[in-house]
Amino acid sequence: MTTTTGTETPIPSRRPAIERPGHEAVEVKGWLRAHKWLLLRRLSQFGILGLFLAGPWLGIWIVKGNLSSSLTLDLLPLTDPFLFLQSIAAGTPPYKEAALGAAIVLAFYLLVGGRVFCSWVCPMNIVTDAAAWLRRRLGLKGGKVPSATTRYWLLAFSLVMAALTGSLAWEWVNPVSMLHRGLIFGFGLSWGIVLGVFLYDLLIASRGWCGHLCPMGAFYGLLGKPSLLRVSATKRSACNDCMDCFAVCPEPQVIRPALKAAGQAHPVILDKDCTNCGRCIDVCSKDVFRLTTRIDRSES
Amino acid sequence: MNAPRPDNPAPDRTAPTRRRFLKEMAGAAGGACLVSMGVGLVATEASARPATALRPPGALAEPDFLAACVRCGLCVRDCPYDTLKLSKLGDNVATGTPYFDARAIPCEMCEDIPCVVACPTGALDHELTDIGEARMGLAVLIDQETCLNFLGLRCDVCYRVCPAIDKAITLELMHNPRSDRHAMLLPTVHSDACTGCGKCEHACVLPEAAIKVLPHKLAQGQAADHYRKGWEEKARAGGSLIGDQTQLPMRGLEDRQYGDTRVAPDYTPAAPGGLNSGWKP
Numbered sequence: 001m002t003t004t005t006g007t008e009t010p011i012p013s014r015r016p017a018i019e020r021p022g023h024e025a026v027e028v029k030g031w032l033r034a035h036k037w038l039l040l041r042r043l044s045q046f047g048i049l050g051l052f053l054a055g056p057w058l059g060i061w062i063v064k065g066n067l068s069s070s071l072t073l074d075l076l077p078l079t080d081p082f083l084f085l086q087s088i089a090a091g092t093p094p095y096k097e098a099a100l101g102a103a104i105v106l107a108f109y110l111l112v113g114g115r116v117f118c119s120w121v122c123p124m125n126i127v128t129d130a131a132a133w134l135r136r137r138l139g140l141k142g143g144k145v146p147s148a149t150t151r152y153w154l155l156a157f158s159l160v161m162a163a164l165t166g167s168l169a170w171e172w173v174n175p176v177s178m179l180h181r182g183l184i185f186g187f188g189l190s191w192g193i194v195l196g197v198f199l200y201d202l203l204i205a206s207r208g209w210c211g212h213l214c215p216m217g218a219f220y221g222l223l224g225k226p227s228l229l230r231v232s233a234t235k236r237s238a239c240n241d242c243m244d245c246f247a248v249c250p251e252p253q254v255i256r257p258a259l260k261a262a263g264q265a266h267p268v269i270l271d272k273d274c275t276n277c278g279r280c281i282d283v284c285s286k287d288v289f290r291l292t293t294r295i296d297r298s299e300s
Numbered sequence: 301m302n303a304p305r306p307d308n309p310a311p312d313r314t315a316p317t318r319r320r321f322l323k324e325m326a327g328a329a330g331g332a333c334l335v336s337m338g339v340g341l342v343a344t345e346a347s348a349r350p351a352t353a354l355r356p357p358g359a360l361a362e363p364d365f366l367a368a369c370v371r372c373g374l375c376v377r378d379c380p381y382d383t384l385k386l387s388k389l390g391d392n393v394a395t396g397t398p399y400f401d402a403r404a405i406p407c408e409m410c411e412d413i414p415c416v417v418a419c420p421t422g423a424l425d426h427e428l429t430d431i432g433e434a435r436m437g438l439a440v441l442i443d444q445e446t447c448l449n450f451l452g453l454r455c456d457v458c459y460r461v462c463p464a465i466d467k468a469i470t471l472e473l474m475h476n477p478r479s480d481r482h483a484m485l486l487p488t489v490h491s492d493a494c495t496g497c498g499k500c501e502h503a504c505v506l507p508e509a510a511i512k513v514l515p516h517k518l519a520q521g522q523a524a525d526h527y528r529k530g531w532e533e534k535a536r537a538g539g540s541l542i543g544d545q546t547q548l549p550m551r552g553l554e555d556r557q558y559g560d561t562r563v564a565p566d567y568t569p570a571a572p573g574g575l576n577s578g579w580k581p
Binding site: 065186 | 327333374386
């Protein structure tokens, strides 16, 4: 990952574009349209967090619990399937409410894309997006990025560890559930782990946590592999190689096959790592990308 | 991302690519394995729970509980008395699991047990429907040197607040050997009725409670399976299991029933002192 950015010839006039990707889109489409998906995403992230916080803060109990397992309006049970899987690996017989909750969540992400959790729900996304933004603005380069497959290994080993220790071993350190639980039930010292993730992403590895390490993201990625909702580079013929989409994309490797027809003919991004965040749609001044389904392979 | 460099045509690129791929895979797998092993160690090491941290009613045995609880906090939300807390990193209780500190806020033993009903994973056993059957821990009168009742006073607070008064805690009448003419009423816990709610520990008037609720593992001994109590076996069998015993005569007690060695009420020992300690109020 690091070598690619390193081998790019630094053309002085290009630098602002890399540090502020999307400025051309702002000029062409206006600020609001060039931030549409980002704003919607933040709205979703803060909205979901708000629903969870409305109870303890305002006494309005719409949603109880946290992202690990919750109860909405005393009716709808939702359970994180990754946690559910861990607890089964640890040797707990599946319990009906947790199983039902996990099945609902599973069905939802199968439809809209597994990693929609990462970009539209997960509170850690706000932290790592902030780190990525700051890294771009400060022009920080280099560092040591682990292989992007590390997360799948971590996913496998977290389940093995659950089985070996007979407890939800990963949950002792999982920064994602820790952050969400911390926001709702109080942090203790776990803010330190969140700060650690921020600093890691800022100083050591660009998009290191969400893009390379997080086993939860890996789980949702695998889960959403056959999902329906997809981003497509429908107007890829209009691409002017400005590289803005690559600069903002948290998983830039997913764009190339669709945009540049590398290894596939159609323009739909089918990679499991794509988070459907829609930021590429925002920053493209040529409106190359749009949100569609995996069936729609049309090009214009 | 790792596009091959265009200035290096290298006719057979498969070998180095494969080597790099394998190297990268090994690195990723090794790193992930190390991290997971660290996590596993931390999880095992930290699964020891401080004795004062009690689990909610119906909690499975600790290892099963740690496997089942998804740390969602729904039990905490449905606890009407804010007894339950979700542990935070640094509380020394498995992060995100529910617990309560009886000295701070004890369990009020709600009849409908909302915390158990709320649990989506069965980490709190839904079979528990009678809160009197809950076993969150066991009260132990841990310090007889400071307990006011042991000093001969009538504090009785732990006994009075016990939701299972006269069953889980009784007051046992004992002679006070210090004053020699008063009684001590000693709070005594009975494990067959104590739910471990912690109201006694909460109410203890001392700066540091003399009665504490501890996990059963710490609070209770366990008799070996093969131990039998002779008197129980005798009662069950309706007579001695080893047949009639030979009755040997005892000198001076020939007129008594066999085994009766009680001293007569009017008996006074010849030597001075005796039972009268000379205590004056």
